[in-house]
Amino acid sequence: MTLAAAPSLISKDRAISLLEEVIKQSEAEEIFVSLSTGEESLSRFSENQISQNISSTQFKLTITSYFGRKSASSSTTDLDSDAIASAIKRSEELARFAPEDPEWVPLLEPQVYEERTPAFDEVTATLSPLTRGEIIQRVCAISAKAGVDGSGTLSTETNLYAIANSRGLRACNQTTQADFSFTARIGDGSSWSNRSAWALEQLPIEELTQQLIERAIKSRQPCEVHPGTYPVVFDGAAFAALLPWIVWNLDARAADEGRSFMSRTDESGKPAGNRLGEAMFSPIVQVQRNAAHPLLQLGTFFGDGLGNDYKEVIQDGIPQTLSYSRYWAAQQGKKPTGAMYPIVMTGSDQSLADLIAQTERGILVSRAWYVRYVNPRSLVVTGMSRDGTFWIEDGQIAYPIKNLRFNQSLPEMLRDVDALGTVQRYGSSIVPGVRVGAFNFSSVTDSV
Amino acid sequence: MVQAPAPISEVKTPGYTTELSELAIDLIRKAGCEYGDVRFCTYRTQNLYARDRSLSNLSDNVNSGFGVRVLLDGAWGFAASHNKTPAEVARIVALAVDIAKASRLSQLTRVQLVPVEAHRDTYITPIQIDPFTVPIAEKAELLLNVNEQLLNYGSRGIKKAYSYLSFSREDKTFASTEGSLIHQTIYRSYPGFGCTAIANGDAQNRSYERPPLNIGYEHIDRSDILSQVDRVAEEAIEKVHAPVGPSGIRSTLILKPTNLFLTIHESVGHPTELDRVYGYESNFAGTSFATTDKLGKLQYAAPWVNFKCDRTQPGGRSTAGYDDEGVASQNWYVVKDGILVDYLTDRETAHRLGRLSSNGCAYADSWSSVPMVRIPNLGLEPGQERGSHTATLAEMIADTEDGILIDGIGSFSIDQQRRNFQFGGDAFWKVEKGKVVGMLKNVTYHSMTTDFWNSIDAIGPASEWMQCGANNCGKGEPIQIAQMTHACVPVRVRNIQIGSSS
Numbered sequence: 001m002t003l004a005a006a007p008s009l010i011s012k013d014r015a016i017s018l019l020e021e022v023i024k025q026s027e028a029e030e031i032f033v034s035l036s037t038g039e040e041s042l043s044r045f046s047e048n049q050i051s052q053n054i055s056s057t058q059f060k061l062t063i064t065s066y067f068g069r070k071s072a073s074s075s076t077t078d079l080d081s082d083a084i085a086s087a088i089k090r091s092e093e094l095a096r097f098a099p100e101d102p103e104w105v106p107l108l109e110p111q112v113y114e115e116r117t118p119a120f121d122e123v124t125a126t127l128s129p130l131t132r133g134e135i136i137q138r139v140c141a142i143s144a145k146a147g148v149d150g151s152g153t154l155s156t157e158t159n160l161y162a163i164a165n166s167r168g169l170r171a172c173n174q175t176t177q178a179d180f181s182f183t184a185r186i187g188d189g190s191s192w193s194n195r196s197a198w199a200l201e202q203l204p205i206e207e208l209t210q211q212l213i214e215r216a217i218k219s220r221q222p223c224e225v226h227p228g229t230y231p232v233v234f235d236g237a238a239f240a241a242l243l244p245w246i247v248w249n250l251d252a253r254a255a256d257e258g259r260s261f262m263s264r265t266d267e268s269g270k271p272a273g274n275r276l277g278e279a280m281f282s283p284i285v286q287v288q289r290n291a292a293h294p295l296l297q298l299g300t301f302f303g304d305g306l307g308n309d310y311k312e313v314i315q316d317g318i319p320q321t322l323s324y325s326r327y328w329a330a331q332q333g334k335k336p337t338g339a340m341y342p343i344v345m346t347g348s349d350q351s352l353a354d355l356i357a358q359t360e361r362g363i364l365v366s367r368a369w370y371v372r373y374v375n376p377r378s379l380v381v382t383g384m385s386r387d388g389t390f391w392i393e394d395g396q397i398a399y400p401i402k403n404l405r406f407n408q409s410l411p412e413m414l415r416d417v418d419a420l421g422t423v424q425r426y427g428s429s430i431v432p433g434v435r436v437g438a439f440n441f442s443s444v445t446d447s448v
Numbered sequence: 449m450v451q452a453p454a455p456i457s458e459v460k461t462p463g464y465t466t467e468l469s470e471l472a473i474d475l476i477r478k479a480g481c482e483y484g485d486v487r488f489c490t491y492r493t494q495n496l497y498a499r500d501r502s503l504s505n506l507s508d509n510v511n512s513g514f515g516v517r518v519l520l521d522g523a524w525g526f527a528a529s530h531n532k533t534p535a536e537v538a539r540i541v542a543l544a545v546d547i548a549k550a551s552r553l554s555q556l557t558r559v560q561l562v563p564v565e566a567h568r569d570t571y572i573t574p575i576q577i578d579p580f581t582v583p584i585a586e587k588a589e590l591l592l593n594v595n596e597q598l599l600n601y602g603s604r605g606i607k608k609a610y611s612y613l614s615f616s617r618e619d620k621t622f623a624s625t626e627g628s629l630i631h632q633t634i635y636r637s638y639p640g641f642g643c644t645a646i647a648n649g650d651a652q653n654r655s656y657e658r659p660p661l662n663i664g665y666e667h668i669d670r671s672d673i674l675s676q677v678d679r680v681a682e683e684a685i686e687k688v689h690a691p692v693g694p695s696g697i698r699s700t701l702i703l704k705p706t707n708l709f710l711t712i713h714e715s716v717g718h719p720t721e722l723d724r725v726y727g728y729e730s731n732f733a734g735t736s737f738a739t740t741d742k743l744g745k746l747q748y749a750a751p752w753v754n755f756k757c758d759r760t761q762p763g764g765r766s767t768a769g770y771d772d773e774g775v776a777s778q779n780w781y782v783v784k785d786g787i788l789v790d791y792l793t794d795r796e797t798a799h800r801l802g803r804l805s806s807n808g809c810a811y812a813d814s815w816s817s818v819p820m821v822r823i824p825n826l827g828l829e830p831g832q833e834r835g836s837h838t839a840t841l842a843e844m845i846a847d848t849e850d851g852i853l854i855d856g857i858g859s860f861s862i863d864q865q866r867r868n869f870q871f872g873g874d875a876f877w878k879v880e881k882g883k884v885v886g887m888l889k890n891v892t893y894h895s896m897t898t899d900f901w902n903s904i905d906a907i908g909p910a911s912e913w914m915q916c917g918a919n920n921c922g923k924g925e926p927i928q929i930a931q932m933t934h935a936c937v938p939v940r941v942r943n944i945q946i947g948s949s950s
Contacts, residue, residue, distance in 0.1 A: 382870050447867050
């Protein structure tokens with residue numbers, strides 16, 4: 001097989017010098033520039049064969065020009081000088097005629113970031129289509145041999161992200177990521193999970209495939225249980241679809257303005273600050289923002305230039321910090337924090353099987369699907385279980401059950417967490433399997 | 449507050465795409481592929497978003513590149529790049545061929561495509577005003593005026609306001625080894641606003657949009673937008689003070705098109721995507737209950753219900769001359785007289801179904817994305833004139849003893865085979881003895897797809913037809929975002945579960 005020539009991705013030094021060239025060309029009073037470039041590949045398979053197989057080379061330069069309190073942005077995916085000059089001009093033209101922003105904040109001065117290098121794996125960055133195809137060929141063969149329909153994805157990505165501004169701020173990170181997800185279907189049985197890592201070799205692809213095939217086979221002929229409130233054991237992959245909703249809603253401004261579950265209300269029902277420091281959740285819930293976690297080793301800064309450093313988000317069930325934008329922090333006399341991700345939730349050394357063994361009766365949820373707000377103020381969400389839902393009886397999986405819709409207050413869910421399992425990486429989150437004492441299911445479906 | 453109008457530099461569409469497309473096609477043929485196509489795309493998007501008195505986002509972005517898709521020995525390969533040079537075209541074609549060879553390793557069944565006529569054509573969205581020629585100051589002023597007017601209700605509880613304008617122009621050159629060379633330019637416009645009222649320890653939103661459509665700046669009807677602001681603010685205030693809606697009961701629903709379009713999208717659009725039916729999405733977006741053995745048999749809806757697709761519909765968000773496989777736009781029924789009669793196909797799934805042609809639903813959201821089956825404009829036909837189940841919205845209300853009227857979209861969720869769904873709304877009113885008697889809040893309705901559509905007992909007339917739609921439909925891995933219109937009329941549905949049943 002003849003391998004096509006590799007793309008000519010730009011280096012860190014070239015990225016920073018390109019940003020400096022843009023700053024030099026700018027006629028604005030101030031300028032902020034960012035650059036993202038990389039290579040993304042993804043193989044997708046279903047019915048035990050590849051159905052989609054792609055690779056793309058990406059580049060994006062974004063320019064924000066400032067005139068006093070006025071600003072505007074433009075971006076281009078062209079690397080040539082004419083396109084860049086045009087993008088600079090466009091952002092300046094927009095910014096000159098933009099209205100003044102009453103929430104304007106000055107550009108950041110140079111920042112000090114965590115002293116570490118994000119993970120970059122050369123093998124992952126240069127993985128050939130042939131190698132990807134061979135891995136999937138093995139997964140498909142395992143599925144076919146077991147008599148199941150296997151589908152899923154295997155993706156790799158390398159990305160360089162750099163920022164600079166006219167006040168001297170400079171930063172650049174280069175990262176890799178690999179991700180594998182797999183669904184096994186057999187008759188009326190189904191299972192799914194996924195894993196993410198910064199290097200392909202860390203993904204337990206064939207082991208996970210085998211486990212999921214076994215789970216799919218066990219999930220056949222599901223029984224129906226009545227909707228109601230039950231203890232639930234969440235596989236980490238399922239809990240990873242719920243926990244981020246809590247963290248996304250830790251915005252300080254929304255809390256202070258009375259729009260969030262973190263809002264405090266006075267006796268007359270008016271907003272009265274936020275609930276930071278209240279013992280709102282189970283004391284075993286510990287959540288951190290930790291881009292340096294060994295399984296993540298992600299970038300050191302956010303897109304606006306603030307550092308993505310370690311933060312205790314929830315400690316012993318008590319929220320420790322909210323997310324303060326630079327504007328809202330200035331209004332409230334706080335330090336700006338940036339967003340509260342990547343999410344790392346502390347687990348234990350107990351396996352999912354251990355959590356099940358400690359459960360007298362309840363439900364095992366393997367995947368949470370189509371989770372959406374029902375009430376943003378109280379953070380009630382709805383969604384479905386999917387790809388393997390089981391009834392637990394006397395510490396064992398008794399039988400598969402039909403999928404259920406849930407309507408659940410997520411702060412109450414976090415309050416009712418009573419056991420934790422081991423952690424895994426799902427996307428950019430580190431999450432354990434979790435047991436919750438009470439979880440609300442409202443209806444049943446035959447859908448597999 | 450806003451200065452003189454700003455002329456914005458014109459972004460030129462590259463004129464070299466035809467030559468590079470022909471180069472790509474020539475290289476694909478030389479590589480021995482049985483099929484190949486290339487798309488050169490340039491997207492210009494202008495977004496303005498105002499939060500309270502701040503124009504928090506003002507951006508004008510250009511995104512361009514090309515993607516090459518090849519079919520080699522019945523296996524797909526796709527590669528894409530932002531770098532539009534002859535050398536990069538050669539690299540990307542070679543990479544796509546290598547990727548197809550890798551796909552071939554696990555190929556059990558050769559992909560086959562239904563035939564398509566070769567077209568050499570140009571399509572441009574008919575517009576009256578190019579949104580990119582309108583001064584940015586005029587646009588910003590409209591948004592800040594809307595927000596100021598909303599925030600004037602601050603003493604009565606309106607504490608947050610937002611408004612937005614979104615415009616895009618998609619320039620696309622498609623060429624295939626079968627001889628097509630198609631240039632398309634598609635314009636899109638979308639305005640809207642909303643606010644949050646805060647009181648009694650609660651926060652409630654109310655919003656208004658002019659639906660996302662393929663249309664020029666003429667869609668930004670300043671007088672219409674400004675005339676809606678007071679109503680929206682008053683309804684937000686009434687909503688935050690309104691009683692919580694019932695839960696655990698069954699009731700009659702009267703759904704405005706602004707709410708119903710999303711139910712159509714989720715429970716009719718997605719389950720009739722033929723790639724989902726065949727399991728291509730089973731790892732992510734799910735499969736479908738509407739399997740091919742039910743074609744022509746399944747009583748999907750009441751006999752007076754018809755769902756028709758139309759990619760030629762003027763203004764429709766997925767209206768174009770051709771899809772991303774060069775298939776000409778067309779219209780067809782998926783549900784006729786309540787029966788499932790067809791699907792949404794691309795050339796590959798149409799062949800699997802045994803059809804001789806595709807109905808043109810292949811669409812990619814970017815030059816770096818692979819075309820796949822996407823919901824087109826899919827609408828609910830108005831009730832027949834003087835039909836036994838045709839009624840105006842006013843007639844439905846007057847004829848309802850006890851029910852809930854819903855406007856706008858809120859919560860939405862549906863299972864992976866598109867049966868068990870739960871929807872909310874943006875505003876709810878209690879209907880009692882034929883009259884609207886006041887607002888409710890926090891209402892949801894729950895049903896199973898075919899139960900719901902078979903429970904419709906009244907459909908609005910053609911005079912109440914509205915083009916509502918979505919601009920954020922996610923599907924695929926990696927996820928792609930598609931846009932489509934679901935034109936529809938109000939309906940009344942009987943005996944639907946309201947709120948949680950436990």
